[in-house]
Amino acid sequence: MQKICVIGLGYIGLPTAAIFARAGFSVVGVDVNKQVVERLNKGEVTIEEVGLPEVVKQVVASGKLRASLEPEEADVFLISVPTPIHEDCTANVDYVKSATEAVVPYLKKGNVVIVESTIPPRTIDDIVAPIIEAAGFNPKEDVAIAHCPERVLPGRILIELVENTRIVGGLTPEAATKAADVYRQIVTGDVVETEAVTAEMSKLMENTFRDVNIALANELAKISARLGVDAHKVIELANKHPRVNIHQPGPGVGGHCLAVDPYFIVEKAPEEALMIQLSRDINNSMPDFVIEQIIKLTAELKEPKIALFGLTYKGNIDDVRESPAIDIVEKVLANPRYNVRVHDPHVRDERVPFPLVSFEEAVKGANLVVVLTDHNEFKMINKNVLVSEMETPVVFDTKNCTNLEQEEGLTVYRIGDVTGLEAIAVKRINS
Ligand SMILES: NC(=O)c1ccc[n+]([C@@H]2O[C@H](COP(=O)([O-])OP(=O)(O)OC[C@H]3O[C@@H](n4cnc5c(N)ncnc54)[C@H](O)[C@@H]3O)[C@@H](O)[C@H]2O)c1
Structure with missing residues (x-):
C-alpha cells in the first residue's frame, strides 16, 4: 500500500487522511497547529463531523494514521490547507505556497503531489509547479502534479469523500492519470481526468453557480418585502415549472467556499465577471x-x-x-x-x-x-x-x-x- 502525507488537518484534510487510512494506506497527517497534531495522536479530533471521531479513533489505534508537525517522505503528498481571501477580496495562496515549499525537501522522482485546496485558475501551472521546478525537478516529468478539488458537504463528508465524482486536473495528462489512480483506490464515484486549469475553474464555477442562484433568491426576498409578496410561496409555485429551481433566500452566504471562491474568478477576470461580483454584493447585503x-x-x-x-x-x-x-x-x-x-x-x-x-x-x-x-x-x-x-x-x-x-x-x-x-x-x- 502507498504512503500518503496529508498537509493540513482541517475540515477536509483530516477526514481525507482518515478515509485513506481506513482503506489501508499508511498515512501521516501534517499540521502547523501543535494542538491538532497532539490531539490526533491521541485519537481525538478537533472538528465536528458526523462519524469522524469513531473512524479517527480506529485508524490511529491501528497505527494507519499518525500526525506530525513536519512532512516526511511518502509516495503521495496531498495538500489541503486554507485558501482564504485578503481584506480586498483577492486570493491568499500563501498557505498553498508554504505547504508546497514544506513538501519539496521530502520529494522524490515518481511522487504524486495533489492540491485539494480550492485555488484560483492557473495556480497549479503558475505557482505550485514553479516551486517544485525551483527545487531541481522537472515538474512535467519527475513528479505528477495535479489539482483535485473537494466538493463535500459538511455533515456528510465521510460519505461524500467516497461516493462523489472526483475531477482530477493534471499539469500533464500523465499526471492526471497518476493522481486519479490514487483516488480510484478509495472512491466509488467516477474519477474524471482533465487539465489542471479546467479542474480549478470547474470547482470555482460550482460554488459560483450556487452563490449567483442564492443571490437571485435573496433579491426576490427584498423585492417581495417592497411589494408585499410572500417570496416563499412564489418560489414554491415557480418551482412547479419542470425546468425552474429557484433557491432559498437567507441571511447571507457564508463558509469557506461559496462566500470566497467567486472572488477567485473576479480577481482573474474583473471586466467579465460582472454577474458574479454583483451576486457577491447582493449576498453580502x-x-x-x-x-x-x-x-x-x-x-x-x-x-x-x-x-x-x-x-x-x-x-x-x-x-x-x-x-x-x-x-x-x-x-x-x-x-x-x-x-x-x-x-x-x-x-x-x-x-x-x-x-x-x-x-x-x-x-x-x-x-x-x-x-x-x-x-x-x-x-x-x-x-x-x-x-x-x-x-x-x-x-x-x-x-x-x-x-x-x-x-x-x-x-x-x-x-x-x-x-x-x-x-x-x-x-x-x-x-
Ligand atoms: N471545509 C469545506 O467544506 C471545504 C469544501 C471544499 C473545499 N474546501 C477547501 O479545502 C481547503 C482546506 O479547507 P479546510 O476547511 O479543511 O480548512 P481548515 O482551516 O479547516 O484546515 C486547514 C488546516 O491546515 C493547517 N495548515 C495551514 N497551513 C499549513 C501548512 N503550511 N502546513 C501544514 N498545515 C497547515 C491549519 O492549521 C488547519 O488545521 C481550502 O482551500 C477550502 O477552500 C473546503
Missing part, C-alpha cells in the same frame, strides 16, 4: 436586510431583549467562518439599546468573541428570537416554551426552517415574507 427588520420589529421597545439563534453558516455544523450570522450578531451587539443573548448548540465558546447561553437562558424574557442558522434543534423549537418564557413571543426566521406557525400568542415572520412586520410587532408588544 443580506445581514443589513436582517438588521433592518430587527430595527423595525423592536422600534417601540426601550431595551429590547433579543435572542439570536445560530452562528454557523449552515445547519448542523460548528464552522463559523465567513458566517453572515456572526456579522449580524456583531452588529446587534454593537447597538447599546439591545440586551442580547446568543445561543448555538453546535458552537463552543472559544470559537467566538462573545458569550453563548443555553436555549432556556436565551428565550427567558426575550422580546424577539431571530433564527440565523437551520440547525435541527431550531427546526423543532418547542412553541409552548417560547409562548410561556418570552416577554413578547415574536420570532424572525431568516432561514425559513422552524416548525413555528403564526398563531394565537405567537408571531412568526420569515425572511421572504415580512409583510406587515412593523404593524403586527408593535400591536403585540403594546397589548
Whole structure:
C-alpha cells in the first residue's frame, strides 16, 4: 500500500487522511497547529463531523494514521490547507505556497503531489509547479502534479469523500492519470481526468453557480418585502415549472467556499465577471436586510431583549467562518439599546468573541428570537416554551426552517415574507 502525507488537518484534510487510512494506506497527517497534531495522536479530533471521531479513533489505534508537525517522505503528498481571501477580496495562496515549499525537501522522482485546496485558475501551472521546478525537478516529468478539488458537504463528508465524482486536473495528462489512480483506490464515484486549469475553474464555477442562484433568491426576498409578496410561496409555485429551481433566500452566504471562491474568478477576470461580483454584493447585503427588520420589529421597545439563534453558516455544523450570522450578531451587539443573548448548540465558546447561553437562558424574557442558522434543534423549537418564557413571543426566521406557525400568542415572520412586520410587532408588544 502507498504512503500518503496529508498537509493540513482541517475540515477536509483530516477526514481525507482518515478515509485513506481506513482503506489501508499508511498515512501521516501534517499540521502547523501543535494542538491538532497532539490531539490526533491521541485519537481525538478537533472538528465536528458526523462519524469522524469513531473512524479517527480506529485508524490511529491501528497505527494507519499518525500526525506530525513536519512532512516526511511518502509516495503521495496531498495538500489541503486554507485558501482564504485578503481584506480586498483577492486570493491568499500563501498557505498553498508554504505547504508546497514544506513538501519539496521530502520529494522524490515518481511522487504524486495533489492540491485539494480550492485555488484560483492557473495556480497549479503558475505557482505550485514553479516551486517544485525551483527545487531541481522537472515538474512535467519527475513528479505528477495535479489539482483535485473537494466538493463535500459538511455533515456528510465521510460519505461524500467516497461516493462523489472526483475531477482530477493534471499539469500533464500523465499526471492526471497518476493522481486519479490514487483516488480510484478509495472512491466509488467516477474519477474524471482533465487539465489542471479546467479542474480549478470547474470547482470555482460550482460554488459560483450556487452563490449567483442564492443571490437571485435573496433579491426576490427584498423585492417581495417592497411589494408585499410572500417570496416563499412564489418560489414554491415557480418551482412547479419542470425546468425552474429557484433557491432559498437567507441571511447571507457564508463558509469557506461559496462566500470566497467567486472572488477567485473576479480577481482573474474583473471586466467579465460582472454577474458574479454583483451576486457577491447582493449576498453580502443580506445581514443589513436582517438588521433592518430587527430595527423595525423592536422600534417601540426601550431595551429590547433579543435572542439570536445560530452562528454557523449552515445547519448542523460548528464552522463559523465567513458566517453572515456572526456579522449580524456583531452588529446587534454593537447597538447599546439591545440586551442580547446568543445561543448555538453546535458552537463552543472559544470559537467566538462573545458569550453563548443555553436555549432556556436565551428565550427567558426575550422580546424577539431571530433564527440565523437551520440547525435541527431550531427546526423543532418547542412553541409552548417560547409562548410561556418570552416577554413578547415574536420570532424572525431568516432561514425559513422552524416548525413555528403564526398563531394565537405567537408571531412568526420569515425572511421572504415580512409583510406587515412593523404593524403586527408593535400591536403585540403594546397589548
Ligand atoms: N471545509 C469545506 O467544506 C471545504 C469544501 C471544499 C473545499 N474546501 C477547501 O479545502 C481547503 C482546506 O479547507 P479546510 O476547511 O479543511 O480548512 P481548515 O482551516 O479547516 O484546515 C486547514 C488546516 O491546515 C493547517 N495548515 C495551514 N497551513 C499549513 C501548512 N503550511 N502546513 C501544514 N498545515 C497547515 C491549519 O492549521 C488547519 O488545521 C481550502 O482551500 C477550502 O477552500 C473546503
